[in-house]
Amino acid sequence: MNDLLSVVDWSRAQFALTAIYHWLFVPLTLGLAVIVAVMESIYVRRGDERWKKIAKFWMTLFGINFALGVATGIILEFEFGTNWSNYSWFVGDIFGAPLAIEGIFAFFIEATFVAVMFFGWNRVSKRFHLVSTWMVAIGVSLSALWILVANAWMQNPVGTEFDPVQMRNTMTDFGAVAFNAVAMNKFFHAVASGWTLAGVFVVGISCWMIMRRSNVEAMRSSLKVGTAVGVAGILLTMYTGDGSAVQVAKVQPMKLAAMEGLYDGKVGQDLVAFGFVNPDKKPGDELPAINCEISIPYGLSVLANHDPNTFVPGINDLINGIALTPKGDTINTVSYADRIAAGRVAQDALRAYNAAAQAGDQAAMDSASLVVKENFKYFGYGYFNSPEDAVPPVALTFYSFRVMVMLGSYILAFMLVMAFIAYRRPQWLDKKWLCIIGVLTIPLTYVCSEAGWVLAEVGRQPWIIQDLMPTGIAVSDVTASSVQFTFWLFAFLFTALLIAEVSIMVHYIRSSVRRDILNS
Amino acid sequence: MTELEFLQAYWWLLIAVLGAALVFMLFVQGGQTMLYCRNSVEDRQLMVNSLGRKWELTFTTLVVFGGAFFASFPLFYSTSFGGAYWLWLSILISFVLQAVSYEYRRKHGNIYGTRTYDAFLLINGFFGCLLLGVAVATLFFGADFEVVRGNILDGTAPVISRWAPSRGIELMTDWRCLLLGVAVFFLARTNAALYFKNNINAGDDFASRLNRKVLINGLIFAVLFVAFVIVLLLHSGLQADANGVVNRVDNLYFHNLVDMWWWGIAFVLGVVLVLAGIGVGAFTKARCGIWSTGLGVALVVVALFAIAGYNSTCYLPSNSAPQCSLTIANSSSSLYTLRTMAWVSLGVPFVLAYIIYVWRKMNIGGITTNDISDKAHQY
Numbered sequence: 076m077n078d079l080l081s082v083v084d085w086s087r088a089q090f091a092l093t094a095i096y097h098w099l100f101v102p103l104t105l106g107l108a109v110i111v112a113v114m115e116s117i118y119v120r121r122g123d124e125r126w127k128k129i130a131k132f133w134m135t136l137f138g139i140n141f142a143l144g145v146a147t148g149i150i151l152e153f154e155f156g157t158n159w160s161n162y163s164w165f166v167g168d169i170f171g172a173p174l175a176i177e178g179i180f181a182f183f184i185e186a187t188f189v190a191v192m193f194f195g196w197n198r199v200s201k202r203f204h205l206v207s208t209w210m211v212a213i214g215v216s217l218s219a220l221w222i223l224v225a226n227a228w229m230q231n232p233v234g235t236e237f238d239p240v241q242m243r244n245t246m247t248d249f250g251a252v253a254f255n256a257v258a259m260n261k262f263f264h265a266v267a268s269g270w271t272l273a274g275v276f277v278v279g280i281s282c283w284m285i286m287r288r289s290n291v292e293a294m295r296s297s298l299k300v301g302t303a304v305g306v307a308g309i310l311l312t313m314y315t316g317d318g319s320a321v322q323v324a325k326v327q328p329m330k331l332a333a334m335e336g337l338y339d340g341k342v343g344q345d346l347v348a349f350g351f352v353n354p355d356k357k358p359g360d361e362l363p364a365i366n367c368e369i370s371i372p373y374g375l376s377v378l379a380n381h382d383p384n385t386f387v388p389g390i391n392d393l394i395n396g397i398a399l400t401p402k403g404d405t406i407n408t409v410s411y412a413d414r415i416a417a418g419r420v421a422q423d424a425l426r427a428y429n430a431a432a433q434a435g436d437q438a439a440m441d442s443a444s445l446v447v448k449e450n451f452k453y454f455g456y457g458y459f460n461s462p463e464d465a466v467p468p469v470a471l472t473f474y475s476f477r478v479m480v481m482l483g484s485y486i487l488a489f490m491l492v493m494a495f496i497a498y499r500r501p502q503w504l505d506k507k508w509l510c511i512i513g514v515l516t517i518p519l520t521y522v523c524s525e526a527g528w529v530l531a532e533v534g535r536q537p538w539i540i541q542d543l544m545p546t547g548i549a550v551s552d553v554t555a556s557s558v559q560f561t562f563w564l565f566a567f568l569f570t571a572l573l574i575a576e577v578s579i580m581v582h583y584i585r586s587s588v589r590r591d592i593l594n595s
Numbered sequence: 596m597t598e599l600e601f602l603q604a605y606w607w608l609l610i611a612v613l614g615a616a617l618v619f620m621l622f623v624q625g626g627q628t629m630l631y632c633r634n635s636v637e638d639r640q641l642m643v644n645s646l647g648r649k650w651e652l653t654f655t656t657l658v659v660f661g662g663a664f665f666a667s668f669p670l671f672y673s674t675s676f677g678g679a680y681w682l683w684l685s686i687l688i689s690f691v692l693q694a695v696s697y698e699y700r701r702k703h704g705n706i707y708g709t710r711t712y713d714a715f716l717l718i719n720g721f722f723g724c725l726l727l728g729v730a731v732a733t734l735f736f737g738a739d740f741e742v743v744r745g746n747i748l749d750g751t752a753p754v755i756s757r758w759a760p761s762r763g764i765e766l767m768t769d770w771r772c773l774l775l776g777v778a779v780f781f782l783a784r785t786n787a788a789l790y791f792k793n794n795i796n797a798g799d800d801f802a803s804r805l806n807r808k809v810l811i812n813g814l815i816f817a818v819l820f821v822a823f824v825i826v827l828l829l830h831s832g833l834q835a836d837a838n839g840v841v842n843r844v845d846n847l848y849f850h851n852l853v854d855m856w857w858w859g860i861a862f863v864l865g866v867v868l869v870l871a872g873i874g875v876g877a878f879t880k881a882r883c884g885i886w887s888t889g890l891g892v893a894l895v896v897v898a899l900f901a902i903a904g905y906n907s908t909c910y911l912p913s914n915s916a917p918q919c920s921l922t923i924a925n926s927s928s929s930l931y932t933l934r935t936m937a938w939v940s941l942g943v944p945f946v947l948a949y950i951i952y953v954w955r956k957m958n959i960g961g962i963t964t965n966d967i968s969d970k971a972h973q974y
Contacts, residue, residue, distance in 0.1 A: 138698055139698060139699075139702065141698075142694055142695045142697070142698040142699065143694070143695055145651070145654065145694045146690075146691040146694035146695055147691075148658075149654070149657070149658055149687060149690055149691065149694070150687055150691060152658060152661060152662065153661055153676060153683060153687050155665070155672075155676075156661075156665065156672045156673060156675070156676025156677055156683070157676045157677060157680055157683055157684060158677070159677075160672075160673040160674065160676065160677025160678070160754065160755075160756055161673070161677075161747060161753060161754055161755055161756075163665065163669055163672050163673035163676070163677070164669055164670055164672075164673035164674075164744075164755055164756070165747065167665055167666070167669020167670070167672060167673065167928065168669060168928045168929050168932045169932070170665070171662070171665035171666030171667070171669055171672070171928065171932075172666050172928075172932055172935065172936055172939075174662040174665055174666060175659070175662040175663050175665065175666035175667075175936065175939070176939055177662065178655070178658050178659030178661075178662035178663070179659060179662075179663075179939065179940075179942065179943060179946060180942060180946070182655045182658055182659060183652075183655055183659070183946050183950065185651070185655070186651035186652050186654070186655040187652070187949060187950050187953050188953065189651060190648045190649070190651065190953070190957060191953060191956070191957060194648055194957065194966070195956075195957060197966075198956065198957055198959070199956055199957075203956075207953075238929070241744070241929075242744040242745070242747055242755075243669075243744075245928075245929040245931065245932065246928075246929065246931055246932045246935070247931060249931075249932075249935045422748050425748060426745070426748055429745055458750045547750075547753075548747065548750065548753045550753075550754065551676075551677030551678075551680065551754060551756075552677060552678065552754040552756060552757045552758060553677070553680050553762065557680060557681075557762065561684055564688070568688070568691065571707075572691075572695055574706060575695070575699055575705055575706045575707060576695075576699075578704040578705065578706050579699060579702045579703070579704045579705055580704075581704060582702070582703045582704025583702070583703070583704070586703065
């Protein structure tokens with residue numbers, strides 16, 4: 076059992092490591108592909124060679140970043156099999172389909188047209204090259220779509236039913252899986268955040284070049300495209316982020332409660348604007364959840380339900396199965412103790428089904444199957460020993476949410492200001508401090524972007540598939556020491572390659588200071 | 596044949612086609628092992644840039660091959676990837692090294708130097724081919740594993756697929772698996788030499804050196820492949836009967852070739868085309884040898900997958916618990932998913948069409964020194 080826990084923890088760490096590294100490269104790829112495509116479109120439309128040179132400058136940075144995104148991406152896909160083999164079997168019937176579609180329709184677009192994008196300038200026509208660049212931008216977005224469809228299904232498993240014969244979930248409605256509301260929201264949120272990050276990246280690098288009085292004309296032009304894409308990105312990110320909060324309140328209320336460090340909810344629930352999570356707080360005790368709290372009245376009710384007079388359940392409410400009407404009357408929902416009981420009933424019935432199947436007793440199989448079906452909604456809870464096992468890590472979820480929101484708000488303000496400057500007051504860029512802020516916003520945006528994923532993935536723990544499969548049940552038959560070894564191997568490898576990437580980018584940008592981009 | 600059986604067979608065929616595409620595209624890996632074979636710096640640059648325009652296709656084919664297996668035969672994905680942990684991770688790490696090497700090898704500030712990235716390409720070229728060959732060989736020679744679905748109800752030991760404790764290392768030391776792995780490696784090198792001949796315009800001397808490489812690597816491949824085929828045809832495989840009970844059958848793969856004679860013909864035709872391509876590449880100035888071997892490789896690989904999976908053959912035999920062996924019938928996705936995915940697969944010809952179109956556009960005239968003169972966009 077201890078070894079199992081250790082395997083789970085190391086497998087979790089390894090997947091988190093890979094995902095965090097992967098997400099360092101993917102958003103820049105998503106956004107920079109669009110920015111480069113826009114720049115090239117301007118070149119083709121106006122026939123202005125300067126825009127071609129500007130596009131090529133950013134395209135080189137795109138290529139440097141793209142390679143590592145591809146490298147970390149392949150590990151992620153195969154880790155579902157190598158480290159989460161039970162998961163692969165349990166949901167392969169559903170999860171595998173989007174992954175295969177992603178490969179067939181998105182990855183091949185990228186792989187085919189990226190070669191034209193980099194090497195086709197003298198081999199294909201201007202228009203074909205432009206189409207290829209847009210195809211790369213579309214391809215990378217389609218890649219994001221299908222993997223996010225798969226991820227969203229894990230957060231909100233729809234379009235599926237349990238098959239006791241196979242002892243796994245099977246897909247019953249592909250449309251429900253593909254157009255899962257969580258997936259659509261997640262897709263636009265992730266892609267828009269990529270546009271935002273790439274916009275900030277372009278703005279930051281442009282600011283640095285302008286600060287060095289290098290390629291000022293090219294960088295001012297870049298700023299215009301970067302801020303346009305960035306503003307569109309951050310506005311869409313915020314809009315879809317709001318949609319995400321509403322969906323989390325509906326399908327993952329425990330995650331929302333952890334995001335707020337909320338244990339006992341009320342009608343007209345406040346939102347914590349500032350505070351520190353009390354590390355000693357446990358469900359059911361009387362200790363304060365948040366220290367030094369500053370709250371926005373009714374904020375969480377508005378965020379979760381778009382209505383200030385609604386109830387938002389806390390961790391204790393969810394565990395105890397309590398909800399309140401807007402008038403304050405108590406409604407009993409299903410407590411976590413009852414969910415655990417129902418989950419165990421489903422699991423016992425499944426064992427009985429197996430035994431009956433081996434004995435060839437069809438009547439007993441039918442009876443057991445019915446019980447499984449009736450209780451399957453809470454199947455995963457049957458693995459827990461106590462309701463507290465179903466509570467995610469509160470502190471990490473709470474802080475990652477605040478980091479994301481605070482930095483996101485800053486980025487919105489930053490982008491609006493930079494867009495105004497780019498289009499109306501470019502002379503303000505002569506101020507060194509403004510350019511320094513532009514450069515420093517790049518790492519802040521990365522932190523914001525990663526915090527979003529930490530929130531999404533840590534907040535849904537202990538589930539790998541919401542309500543159906545806890546993460547601990549999803550692992551492979553691998554020893555903890557094996558996963559520990561590969562964890563450190565990947566940590567070393569990815570870090571070494573990240574250092575190389577950053578170094579190459581810095582060298583390229585610094586070398587560009589010494590040349591005239593528009594006339595070289 | 597029920598609809599489910601038809602779709603299982605259909606998806607196995609698609610997996611086979613993807614496998615065939617992957618084995619053909621391994622010429623990129625084969626080429627990576629040739630960069631330092633007495634080539635001048637200029638020749639090496641041409642070779643790297645020629646391969647660099649194709650590496651992503653190989654990479655993507657591998658990813659799609661894995662994704663298609665996940666979608667259509669999730670029990671294989673779960674059992675093999677989770678079980679042969681070291682084998683699959685070794686393959687993946689070699690591909691991670693490749694993914695950055697083309698882009699970074701000549702860039703200023705790459706920290707580790709061009710030679711390091713070229714070493715990465717060599718590692719991927721050798722181990723990528725060898726280990727993928729080993730992995731494919733398990734479809735015939737199997738491994739020690741068991742599958743107990745009921746384990747998922749045991750919260751303390753829930754894993755349904757359990758593999759031998761060495762977790763894939765034992766496959767890397769199995770001589771039969773290694774035989775196929777080494778054969779794949781030399782096939783990749785043969786195809787790489789043929790590809791360079793087709794794609795690079797660097798004069799007669801360069802071309803004649805490639806002729807020699809085609810001949811030497813082609814001969815070694817032919818000898819290894821014949822040895823593998825003999826071992827395979829003499830091997831007793833596992834086959835499920837009408838009730839799903841698995842039995843050991845002597846010379847199963849030979850019988851499969853005879854029983855499914857159309858695959859036997861495809862296999863023989865494929866071998867002839869591969870040999871013809873090697874002959875054309877080794878003894879003439881013609882540049883089309885790659886297409887002959889390419890088609891031949893595709894036919895042979897699809898035929899090998901066919902005899903591995905069709906006719907109720909266990910495509911992942913369990914040597915320690917034969918009844919746990921995987922067949923396309925007991926390891927596939929549900930009818931609904933296979934049907935949905937079959938509709939999706941109708942888009943594959945479209946994907947193939949634009950790949951071929953772009954390949955042709957980018958390959959017209961081959962690569963010359965002029966193509967690598969633009970310093971911003973070369974590997």
